[in-house]
Amino acid sequence: MRKPTLMDVAAKAGVSYATADRVLNQRGGVAAKSVQRVSDAIELLGYKRDVSAANLARGRTYDFVFFIPSQAGAFFDELRAAVRREAHARLSERITVTLKKIPAFDAERLADALENCVDSKITGVCLVAINSPRVRTAVNALRAKGVIVLTLVADMQVGSRDAYIGLDNRAAGQTAGRLMSLAHRNGGVVLPIAGNLDAVDHADRYAGFLDVLPKTVTVLPIVQSADRPDDVENAVRNAMITYPKLGGIYSIGAGHSGLLAALSGRTKMRPIVILHDLVAHVRTALTDGLVDAVIDQKPDHQIALALDAMKSLSDGDQLPVGFGTIVPSLYLQDNLPPASTGGPTESPTL
Amino acid sequence: MRKPTLMDVAAKAGVSYATADRVLNQRGGVAAKSVQRVSDAIELLGYKRDVSAANLARGRTYDFVFFIPSQAGAFFDELRAAVRREAHARLSERITVTLKKIPAFDAERLADALENCVDSKITGVCLVAINSPRVRTAVNALRAKGVIVLTLVADMQVGSRDAYIGLDNRAAGQTAGRLMSLAHRNGGVVLPIAGNLDAVDHADRYAGFLDVLPKTVTVLPIVQSADRPDDVENAVRNAMITYPKLGGIYSIGAGHSGLLAALSGRTKMRPIVILHDLVAHVRTALTDGLVDAVIDQKPDHQIALALDAMKSLSDGDQLPVGFGTIVPSLYLQDNLPPASTGGPTESPTL
């Protein structure tokens, strides 16, 4: 038997379609016992509203806007590519996605962009947050208009946005530390390198890293490189000279090219190297055996989650607890996910 | 401006709705130049057919059936749970999923079940394949009727099914080997344990494991346990006595309880332990520090992929190359995914 429709429900409940509809959509003005009968009928028949038909009737469309910084470094490029892919894939589901590029670290421009879309008919926005009064104000204005606001990768104050989707940086650092421990069961010396410990994400990763390292492992003073490749390169070269038995390097932030430069040519007897984010040149380095492990925050997954969340929230659903916390992926040379295809593939059928 | 409809396309192309429809759905009987004009208009407007509306009009529903063995061991339980979750989540997308339990390793029962659904109106089936003539015949009969057939976890002859979704066992073994290598940079002794090397999945994992281990690591003769916990326990105990410096254990198959029993109480100075499939008690063991790493084949992901694939294929789309190959996930204690909720959660709104 085919899926039951609301007509079937109404018949089963012994009420008219109109009443069943009033119950289903909570329009009010229905006697308690009728509500009960309709609910029972829904339960009994296993009725599930056909959301496609509903959205069609409602003329519902989902218009989402992503604000992603044009920051140097490949990670945000990956994120943007992921947005484009997902957007393309969901075009036929009444979902429209616009991607806006914001100059890196530019709170004013971000605020401008947010303010610009206050009066357009937007369902939800998703931004890499920057902490600034104007940004907060703009976000509040949007939410006051019923627009769903999500933060991605970088959060802002809890309560000022509808949800946050981002890496569990502590867990990421712990994962790195755990792997480093496995490789140093008899102790050893390791070097952590961060961009800037004032950034919460780097600080969290570092804390997680220290969490799990046993006392038998000596942790050198952390290098803060401001993610500048040259500084990273110098720090690594110096460390390898000063501590010939350097057993591991954990690169917490970016500036990978300097690290790779310092390591190049040393595929044998080099420290264990763990770093973050499987961007193209990191993938190459891993494949080539220049580094050992990559901790990834799955940008594709984050974008997919963001879209799902915005859709659910704008439909009035609640998100499950713990939603949005991205558990880090651990990649060695052999379990790399397939490289994402360049652009959205041309689909043969429309 | 809102999303263009087929009406807009027709207007833009300067033809009637009927002609635009004939082009879109390839009904034939359209002059080449009209086809061109419509195609151009589609391109120009960025028209994308609203598949929900289309499916609604067509009365299209997707009826899928999963045949999953009731095999001992928690893995297939997880797989079944994943089917139920996904099925529930997609109920409102005109997708119906039926889950059938097949006695483990029972090719005849599987064939029975497959034959039983030949004449029902099923869109696609997904089975954990067993190699048997009757199964092959039943599958062929289904495919002859236009039913999509997918294999899951265990494959059958290429060409006899539409797609296979399953773990890249070689990569899984390599990942285990790579991790083992990292933990044995100065050499060591490791013990592999498999259920049965005649099973291709176990053999592939073993081969992958050996692939990447350096010569400095000594691999003890592999134990074949037939996945019997007692045998595993004895083998591990013996190995730990015979080789006091045993540095690692790679458990390729099941029979984990025996392994855990042999290890219990030895959280300090025990071999590195790597095993497969993050089922409940393995998760506990990992959290408790009884084992070090788990290689997982992501049953949830496999089910989601299977549903996507069956839907695409039954819509006449092609699958991208490499589709269905599951890259293993590597879990340490700190990057465990959240435990899946017991059943489908009650949704507040219908």
Next chain:
DNA sequence: ACCAAAATGATAGGCGTCAATCATTTTGTT
């Protein structure tokens, strides 16, 4: 230029739901 064949136009009913209107019946109150 004639005629059949091919191409195109016009239109209708339906898919399951939403949102709205209006008519009718059932309550509860005094």
Next chain:
DNA sequence: AACAAAATGATTGACGCCTATCATTTTGGT
């Protein structure tokens, strides 16, 4: 019992597309 308020029934036109039918126009061949 009378009456307003509340509840219910009945119906309708979208939404974007599919499928079908029938009428009309254009084309190609001779």
